[in-house]
Amino acid sequence: SGASAQKPRQVIDKIRECYETSYANVHRGVHTLGDRITIALEEARETVRQYLNAGSTEEVIFTSGTTASINTVAYGWARKVLQPGDEILLSIQEHHANFVPWQQVAQWTGAKLRLIPLTDSGELDLAAFDKLLSDRSKLLAVTAISNVLGTINPIDRLADAIHSVGGRILVDGAQSIPHGPTDVRKSKLDFFAFSGHK
Numbered sequence: 001s002g003a004s005a006q007k008p009r010q011v012i013d014k015i016r017e018c019y020e021t022s023y024a025n026v027h028r029g030v031h032t033l034g035d036r037i038t039i040a041l042e043e044a045r046e047t048v049r050q051y052l053n054a055g056s057t058e059e060v061i062f063t064s065g066t067t068a069s070i071n072t073v074a075y076g077w078a079r080k081v082l083q084p085g086d087e088i089l090l091s092i093q094e095h096h097a098n099f100v101p102w103q104q105v106a107q108w109t110g111a112k113l114r115l116i117p118l119t120d121s122g123e124l125d126l127a128a129f130d131k132l133l134s135d136r137s138k139l140l141a142v143t144a145i146s147n148v149l150g151t152i153n154p155i156d157r158l159a160d161a162i163h164s165v166g167g168r169i170l171v172d173g174a175q176s177i178p179h180g181p182t183d184v185r186k187s188k189l190d191f192f193a194f195s196g197h198k
Helices: 009-022 032-052 066-081 100-109 126-132 155-164
Strands: 087-091 112-116 137-143 168-172 191-193
Touching: 009 032, 066 100, 066 137, 066 168, 066 191, 087 100, 087 126, 100 112, 112 126, 126 155, 137 155, 155 168
Parallel strands: 087 112, 087 137, 137 168, 168 191
Antiparallel strands: none
């Protein structure tokens, strides 16, 4: 399935080991199992931090998946920050998980959605994007790789452009993360959402 992937033996073995020997709530209680699983979680967070070249483990937040991560940014950050007249830029190639939350945030805050079209070859229309960009552009939410077309978007260029007008960028990395690391500092990403099941 394009929506998920079979799990490598190491993942299956680690999950089994956790259920059999270390299953407990993290950051709760002062007992051996709780300590063991908390240490494992924080080691995993550090592994992800290194993989993404994030600045600190405080920048790595675990959720149930990409959709929940995008929702966390939309409903926890954007809903509080965006004002009437602000603009959210989205490409028309976005998965619903990176589209619907922004529609809702726009309704709640009075912000406006601006859609970036595609070229005839299915790539993001960068000329149209440049025309949409303004000092009202507060967020660009864009996929790194389209789940439908496989188009790879120029994330570094997009991040530089939105930052040049004082905006932020959220990248849906669900399709890109299985193909290699994303350096969130080099690419200057404010938010990068992905899941571990692809």
